[in-house]
Ligand SMILES: Nc1ncnc2c1ncn2[C@@H]1O[C@H](COP(=O)(O)OP(=O)(O)OP(=O)(O)O)[C@@H](O)[C@H]1O
């Protein structure tokens with residue numbers, strides 16, 4: 001019997017990226033299954049952020065394609081699209097540094113994100129529908145921020161800001177989210193909570209994350225791709241990847257910070 005075909009949400013094919021002749025990525029191909037989490041790991045400078053930049057069209061690759069397969073509708077070739085077009089297809093990106101509106105409340109940050117391109121005037125002058133309010137409340141609940149909704153976002157702890165930013169992405173109901181080091185600067189408990197949040201998110205969304213924290217990777221990654229000097233070194237489950245001799249050599253060679 002033929003094995004069931006995997007339901008692929010994103011197909012990265014032979015991507016290379018060069019900056020003035022320096023190859024940050026060389027011939028990277030990865031398929032990401034729908035409603036799973038794919039973690040890209042690897043030493044500093046391996047090309048992880050560059051790959052996220054290419055998926056969301058912040059950076060143009062020198063070769064290769066990225067194809068997105070929405071739950072409904074035809075395949076979309078992301079390479080060649082504009083950043084805005086990609087966002088409107090339901091692909092959300094969280095950058096390494098949290099960017100929330102510090103002087104606005106947590107609730108208003110969510111509201112602005114929900115209104116998205118309709119912008120600030122719409123959110124101020126149009127009454128909030130019960131449906132939108134429910135969506136915001138549900139998002140805050142999932143991020144464990146319900147009791148903070150009236151606080152200014154600037155007063156949140158670093159980890160809470162990171163979770164608020166993820167919640168702001170989710171309220172737009174994306175199909176795919178890209179997270180660059182979502183647990184950077186978080187303590188152990190906050191990191192675990194973020195892992196629990198990801199497990200919930202995956203039910204309705206495909207997750208691509210870049211991460212250094214090995215405990216978080218073990219907790220939250222379904223599949224791992226190790227990048228090293230711009231190339232795919234190995235991919236597999238967390239355990240498979242950690243057992244790999246080449247991966248161990250790369251990490252131990254860097255002072256064993258993993
Ligand atoms: N715009 C750019 N111009 C020139 N070089 C760049 C540019 N962006 C990235 N690079 C280089 O490409 C390589 C990969 O960088 P990238 O930021 O993708 O690494 P990373 O795996 O995300 O590393 P880290 O774990 O430190 O965040 C690095 O050597 C970096 O200096």
Ligand SMILES: [Mg+2]
Pocket residue numbers: 048049050
């Ligand atoms: Mg990076």
